[in-house]
Amino acid sequence: MLPEEITNDLAKTVDPKLAEQLIQEFMSLEEAFLLKRWKYTELDGGRFAEVAARIVYSIDSTNVSLTKGVDDCLKYVDNEQVQHHFPERQAAIHLAKVLRSIYKLRSQRGAVHVSPTYTANEIDSRLIVESARWVLSEILRIFVQSNREQVAEAVRNLARFPHPLIRTYGEVPLLQSVSFTTEEEILAHLLYATDGLVISELIATIPKDQSGIRRAVKKLAAAACRQIVQRGQRWFITDLGISRIEDRIAKEIAQNGK
The missing domain is CATH 1.20.120.330 (Nucleotidyltransferases  domain 2)
Structure with a gap:
């Protein structure tokens, strides 16, 4: 909701x-x-x-x-x-x-x-x-x-999401910042999506290069990172990922003078 x-x-x-x-x-x-x-x-x-x-x-x-x-x-x-x-x-x-x-x-x-x-x-x-x-x-x-x-x-x-960083337009969520890296955008959308997302949904949601999104997903899921995890076909954010993206969101809000 x-x-x-x-x-x-x-x-x-x-x-x-x-x-x-x-x-x-x-x-x-x-x-x-x-x-x-x-x-x-x-x-x-x-x-x-x-x-x-x-x-x-x-x-x-x-x-x-x-x-x-x-x-x-x-x-x-x-x-x-x-x-x-x-x-x-x-x-x-x-x-x-x-x-x-x-x-x-x-x-x-x-x-x-x-x-x-x-x-x-x-x-x-x-x-x-x-x-x-x-x-x-x-x-x-x-x-x-x-x-x-x-x-x-x-x-x-x-x-x-105390600040409206993500808005849904025509049933497609959009991150309203151009300063997030691809990894950060993935984490933000997985934090926003309570039921996780499949890779095709991430690609459709994030307006960046498809190959770059796939590489970022692979990096975030790697054993050395573990900020997202795959269950079946869906990707979910872990506690490590939540901690990282919440800190990033706080910085974004602060930079915008909130």
């Missing part, structure tokens, strides 16, 4: 503007984390929590608000004296707890207010990004009609 597809599916159940904001804020959060911008990761985590809280509130109260604060949204969820409409009451309660944690960490650990004893760091940022991934997964699980594996894969793909 692509970001646009996830947004469209989510918008069938929740307010379309909130659905769009949720995916955009999540991708901004992932991008900041990928670039090791810890302060911005925490700030973006707070923005994500704001949108997610409004979604939970809008469903639970049947009153859509694009401006209501996190605390006011979650107070409604916690209030046992009002009528609740969220499909899974316990899920709403758990979401409220996690969102409150994200928001408080963002505001109390130095991302918003200057502290003489603390600066934003990777540990706090990792907690925020993993919590946001869980929140998004829960919202998609409840409101998008896909099974758990599809939802998990959708979140992983958003995390891997």
